[in-house]
Amino acid sequence: MRWGVIVFPGCCDEQDVYDCLKHNLGQRVEFLWHKDRLNGGFDCIVLPGGFSYGDYLRCGAMARFSPIMQGVVEFARLGGLVLGICNGFQILCEAGLLPGALVRNASLQFICRQVFLRVEESDTPFTCAAKKGQLLRLPIKHGEGCYYADPGTLERLHKNRQVLVRYVDGKGRTSPSANPNGSLDHIAGVCNDGRNVFGLMPHPEDAGEKILGSEDGLKIFSSVIAACDKREKRAWLG
Amino acid sequence: MARLGAKPYDQPSINAEIIASHGLSEDEYKRIVEILGREPNYTELGVFSVMWSEHCSYKSSKVHLKLLPTDGPAVLQGPGENAGIVDIGNGQVAVFKMESHNHPSFIEPYQGAATGVGGILRDIFTMGARPIASLNSLRFGSFDHPRTPYLLSGVVSGIGGYGNCVGVPTVGGELFFDESYNANILVNAFTLGIAEKRRIFKGTAKGAGNSLIYVGAKTGRDGIHGATMASEAFSEESEKRRPTVQVGDPFTEKLLLEACLELMKGHCLVGIQDMGAAGLTSSAAEMAARGGSGVELDLSRVPLRERRMTPYEILLSESQERMLLVAKKGKENEVKRIFEKWDLDAVVVGKVTRDRLFRAFFDGAEVVRIPVVALSSDAPVYSRPAERPQGQDELQRLDLEKIEVPKDLGATLKLLLESPNVASKEWVFRQYDHFVRSNTVVAPGADAAVIRIKGTDKALALTVDGNGRYCYLDPYVGGILAVAEAARNLACVGARPLGLTDCLNFGSPERPDVMWQFSQVLQGMRDACITLGVPVVSGNVSFYNETDGVPIYPTPTVGMVGLLQKVERHATPWFKSSGDLVVLLGRNREELGGSEYLKVVHGIVKGTPPWIDLRLERAVQQCCIKAIEKGIIRSAHDMSEGGLGVTLAECCISGPEKPLGVRVELREMMRGDARLFGESQSRIIVTLREKELNRFRQIAVKEGAPMQVIGEVGGGHLAVHPLVRVPVDELRAVWLGGLERRLRGQGKEL
Numbered sequence: 001m002r003w004g005v006i007v008f009p010g011c012c013d014e015q016d017v018y019d020c021l022k023h024n025l026g027q028r029v030e031f032l033w034h035k036d037r038l039n040g041g042f043d044c045i046v047l048p049g050g051f052s053y054g055d056y057l058r059c060g061a062m063a064r065f066s067p068i069m070q071g072v073v074e075f076a077r078l079g080g081l082v083l084g085i086c087n088g089f090q091i092l093c094e095a096g097l098l099p100g101a102l103v104r105n106a107s108l109q110f111i112c113r114q115v116f117l118r119v120e121e122s123d124t125p126f127t128c129a130a131k132k133g134q135l136l137r138l139p140i141k142h143g144e145g146c147y148y149a150d151p152g153t154l155e156r157l158h159k160n161r162q163v164l165v166r167y168v169d170g171k172g173r174t175s176p177s178a179n180p181n182g183s184l185d186h187i188a189g190v191c192n193d194g195r196n197v198f199g200l201m202p203h204p205e206d207a208g209e210k211i212l213g214s215e216d217g218l219k220i221f222s223s224v225i226a227a228c229d230k231r232e233k234r235a236w237l238g
Numbered sequence: 239m240a241r242l243g244a245k246p247y248d249q250p251s252i253n254a255e256i257i258a259s260h261g262l263s264e265d266e267y268k269r270i271v272e273i274l275g276r277e278p279n280y281t282e283l284g285v286f287s288v289m290w291s292e293h294c295s296y297k298s299s300k301v302h303l304k305l306l307p308t309d310g311p312a313v314l315q316g317p318g319e320n321a322g323i324v325d326i327g328n329g330q331v332a333v334f335k336m337e338s339h340n341h342p343s344f345i346e347p348y349q350g351a352a353t354g355v356g357g358i359l360r361d362i363f364t365m366g367a368r369p370i371a372s373l374n375s376l377r378f379g380s381f382d383h384p385r386t387p388y389l390l391s392g393v394v395s396g397i398g399g400y401g402n403c404v405g406v407p408t409v410g411g412e413l414f415f416d417e418s419y420n421a422n423i424l425v426n427a428f429t430l431g432i433a434e435k436r437r438i439f440k441g442t443a444k445g446a447g448n449s450l451i452y453v454g455a456k457t458g459r460d461g462i463h464g465a466t467m468a469s470e471a472f473s474e475e476s477e478k479r480r481p482t483v484q485v486g487d488p489f490t491e492k493l494l495l496e497a498c499l500e501l502m503k504g505h506c507l508v509g510i511q512d513m514g515a516a517g518l519t520s521s522a523a524e525m526a527a528r529g530g531s532g533v534e535l536d537l538s539r540v541p542l543r544e545r546r547m548t549p550y551e552i553l554l555s556e557s558q559e560r561m562l563l564v565a566k567k568g569k570e571n572e573v574k575r576i577f578e579k580w581d582l583d584a585v586v587v588g589k590v591t592r593d594r595l596f597r598a599f600f601d602g603a604e605v606v607r608i609p610v611v612a613l614s615s616d617a618p619v620y621s622r623p624a625e626r627p628q629g630q631d632e633l634q635r636l637d638l639e640k641i642e643v644p645k646d647l648g649a650t651l652k653l654l655l656e657s658p659n660v661a662s663k664e665w666v667f668r669q670y671d672h673f674v675r676s677n678t679v680v681a682p683g684a685d686a687a688v689i690r691i692k693g694t695d696k697a698l699a700l701t702v703d704g705n706g707r708y709c710y711l712d713p714y715v716g717g718i719l720a721v722a723e724a725a726r727n728l729a730c731v732g733a734r735p736l737g738l739t740d741c742l743n744f745g746s747p748e749r750p751d752v753m754w755q756f757s758q759v760l761q762g763m764r765d766a767c768i769t770l771g772v773p774v775v776s777g778n779v780s781f782y783n784e785t786d787g788v789p790i791y792p793t794p795t796v797g798m799v800g801l802l803q804k805v806e807r808h809a810t811p812w813f814k815s816s817g818d819l820v821v822l823l824g825r826n827r828e829e830l831g832g833s834e835y836l837k838v839v840h841g842i843v844k845g846t847p848p849w850i851d852l853r854l855e856r857a858v859q860q861c862c863i864k865a866i867e868k869g870i871i872r873s874a875h876d877m878s879e880g881g882l883g884v885t886l887a888e889c890c891i892s893g894p895e896k897p898l899g900v901r902v903e904l905r906e907m908m909r910g911d912a913r914l915f916g917e918s919q920s921r922i923i924v925t926l927r928e929k930e931l932n933r934f935r936q937i938a939v940k941e942g943a944p945m946q947v948i949g950e951v952g953g954g955h956l957a958v959h960p961l962v963r964v965p966v967d968e969l970r971a972v973w974l975g976g977l978e979r980r981l982r983g984q985g986k987e988l
Binding site: 009010011012013015016019020049050051053054055056109110111112113114139141143203205206208209211212 | 395398399402403404405487488489490492493580581667668669670671672673674675676677678679690692805806894
């Protein structure tokens with residue numbers, strides 16, 4: 001399969017995503033410049049973390065107007081897989097590809113630490129390699145990762161099972177102290193109702209090797225690989 | 239060409255007052271007139287004042303800095319460039335430096351600290367290296383000082399705000415509080431980058447006719463005379479200097495970083511330098527000096543952010559996120575194309591000349607004409623008088639008999655663990671991104687950070703260290719200890735030192751007592767560097783750290799970099815499992831002078847700092863490194879502030895998992911507080927499995943390092959028989975939240 005990693009001005013984690021996919025998982029990966037149009041042939045587009053346009057306006061608010069984003073919106077509409085990590089998640093929310101918004105952490109401070117995530121749904125292309133209820137240990141590093149959605153949206157998220165990962169403690173329980181940023185309902189990541197666009201605040205690409213403390217991030221990427229294999233097989237079998 | 243001194247704008251005429259306000263002495267002014275063979279104009283006076291400022295010229299420190307050893311097998315670039323360079327094998331080099339940003343950070347903590355980070359990042363990528371890790375060394379006033387929480391939170395969020403946004407992880411640092419820094423905090427920022435050995439770039443202007451290209455942010459009036467401000471003592475007037483503090487724009491820095499590294503892949507670049515202190519003036523003059531050439535600048539072409547800026551202002555502005563390039567003639571458009579891609583300005587503002595003159599034009603008129611050597615090698619150098627202060631003997635007198643040993647040493651241990659200098663610094667580190675670039679093997683909170691080098695089996699270890707209190711009590715020994723402890727920190731993770739960078743933070747060089755401290759510290763550092771085999775490859779000097787006449791503790795901070803051949807073979811400070819043997823490398827001595835314990839518990843800063851034998855130090859370090867390389871060691875932790883008691887506690891409670899207890903028995907007979915909290919040097923606590931003890935002993939004997947098994951990991955208590963026995967959960971609770979509780983206790987929203 002073929003991955004595209006978008007480089008916005010101010011991106012910081014594009015190289016981490018690239019290295020993780022290429023060196024840890026042996027994938028075909030290309031960087032995509034934000035000023036270019038999105039070409040066809042990609043199976044999954046990643047919007048990596050960082051501070052696009054310095055986050056000087058509102059996180060992700062400028063990047064959604066980058067020329068490449070039109071192509072990403074179209075790609076998603078046709079069922080293409082789109083993964084937004086941290087600032088990428090914020091951009092996807094700003095672009096209307098994902099519901100809700102990410103606001104200032106409850107502590108009003110930037111937070112960098114390891115967290116535990118509980119996989120809430122395993123029937124999506126982003127979580128199918130994990131088991132429902134499985135815990136993943138991933139790092140977070142953000143100042144504005146507090147997930148917010150209005151009551152109607154939240155109800156729809158629950159009804160459609162769009163909350164894919166929640167912040168929990170080491171034993172898999174939600175609690176205020178295990179919720180690092182004050183996210184509504186402990187939400188760490190959500191997908192769209194088509195289940196082909198996923199955004200999360202934690203960084204799977206920085207948890208892809210034992211020597212870095214955790215390999216749990218690979219679960220997210222290998223889910224996508226498994227899902228694309230399945231798609232291809234299905235397409236080939238007709 | 240227009241006549242020299244033509245006035246396209248009003249230039250004040252020069253008088254004694256103007257000369258003094260530029261920080262130039264009468265003698266210095268006379269020398270300027272001599273060099274030029276005429277009176278300088280106002281703009282030229284400004285150029286001289288910044289280039290001859292202490293900050294840029296090192297005029298008071300030069301003679302002493304020559305003491306430091308700067309050569310070693312790995313050194314490719316020593317002091318004198320934007321940063322030092324050491325060889326790390328595989329065709330790669332590590333580029334690193336540390337710089338102070340003390341005065342701006344005191345006046346405006348967020349922007350002062352942020353632009354400090356920005357400046358050091360540019361020093362690294364200007365040499366062709368991608369920055370991969372930052373550290374910082376911070377000193378604040380007493381925790382009870384009303385300004386401390388404001389300064390602390392401002393500096394920490396400034397460092398995070400800038401470093402996080404540029405995508406360079408902040409992987410470690412140190413933080414220390416003392417009244418001595420009440421009105422003059424220290425913010426020293428360190429960055430390390432990796433470059434290919436065959437693609438190193440330097441700040442040099444060569445080849446007459448080559449173009450000078452200005453890239454990056456536009457120029458404004460911010461930071462004019464920042465270098466001069468850094469070269470004078472503080473007073474209550476300093477508050478008014480707030481407008482001279484620059485404002486950082488990390489997003490532009492990130493674009494500049496990417497654009498420069500992209501440009502460096504090609505072949506159009508001759509030289510490149512950051513516009514840091516003294517802005518365009520110093521970058522152009524220093525590059526010309528290194529290249530043995532001259533430069534000609536057309537100031538009318540400089541991209542401006544504000545209207546009607548004078549040549550004086552354009553030359554002296556310290557606006558951030560700007561660089562000066564020397565590009566090969568004919569390659570200008572290639573440079574422009576790359577910077578346009580990143581939405582940055584790139585403008586030809588001048589050229590390299592043969593005449594060895596620094597010349598600047600404005601609206602066609604020549605406004606500056608100064609020989610380059612006058613701004614570089616011919617700048618004044620002073621051998622300032624130095625004298626041991628009279629009170630030094632009294633300061634070193636410590637009568638331990640008058641100091642009572644606390645009855646409940648367990649309570650004392652808790653008190654120390656909760657005190658700001660010892661408590662966990664997690665509140666600080668969690669505001670810094672330490673994961674980005676996915677190389678961080680050992681994150682903040684250990685003796686040194688460990689960063690793997692992608693594409694190899696190797697890793698680099700980084701640490702910053704310095705104890706101003708030791709240097710205050712005995713600057714020579716303090717200088718030794720700063721280097722020794724940094725090297726010991728590296729040894730504790732299993733790294734062999736490659737080189738160091740330093741920030742030398744002192745009071746006014748015009749005071750003989752301060753100059754005595756300075757020369758003593760440097761002699762101490764030199765002796766330690768030679769014995770431990772660590773060359774000095776870069777650094778900076780920050781004088782005039784005092785307020786209303788009182789100098790800070792003499793505070794050298796040492797940033798040291800080491801190499802690990804195999805990244806898996808590293809150690810961390812915390813205990814790993816019950817049943818492991820606890821071994822003390824080194825010897826306990828009855829020493830309490832200058833200790834954290836004396837300060838926190840008894841309010842005393844007296845005595846002599848701990849004794850050190852550099853051969854013993856080297857033996858202990860070598861033993862630790864070799865045992866880690868052989869995979870024998872399960873944990874290793876350096877003993878520093880708080881001595882054995884605090885070190886053991888940190889081994890129990892600082893790990894990511896549940897705390898582990900320890901049972902220890904000591905043979906030496908000495909007073910209980912000295913046994914637990916004395917800060918004898920050259921000591922490391924290591925743990926290992928029992929079956930490895932013989933192998934370890936063989937290494938220790940071979941290296942000549944004293945060792946003794948002092949206990950065993952296990953249980954729920956930290957027990958040092960018969961002195962203390964405290965549940966580790968209690969220790970963890972006081973240590974972990976110590977800093978945050980103190981901040982909250984002051985009613986500050988943080």
